[in-house]
Amino acid sequence: MNFEIRSLERHDIPFLRDMVYESAFVPEGQKPFPRTILNEPSVSKYVAGWGEQSGDIGLIAEKEEQKIGAIWLRLFDDETPEIGIAILKEFRGKGIGNALMRALETEAKNYGYQKLCLSVDPRNPACRLYEQFGYEHVGWDDTYWAMEKELV
Structure with missing residues (x-):
């Protein structure tokens, strides 16, 4: 499948919000979260103040x-940014997630x-x-796995 990857720009923020919503995993047979969860x-x-914080990276x-x-990362502590990723349902399983992960890791390394x-x-599949991609389960964050990857 042919597709392009580019940097997230300010005019993409509404789409980023949509992707944050899309990234919320809903198990089979359960009702989706209300959009008010955003x-x-x-x-x-x-999403709040996207691009105003040094180190925000999005593709x-x-x-x-x-x-x-889309894939994005944001720093919430002193050193380890958290990533998020979402692909529209009809485009999943076509290598887009792999390409976005590789591209984001390159950007993150280049940033330091x-x-x-x-x-x-x-x-979640x-x-x-x-x-x-080498992420390892390092603990729990409520009912979610906390996973980490060293970039060096």
């Missing part, structure tokens, strides 16, 4: 100028980050992608 501080922190995947996925982290529901 207003919860634990979720809104991924957009596009196919024929249609945005089809030493390590990345993420949290994921252990029932994306866990396999993260493990393929």
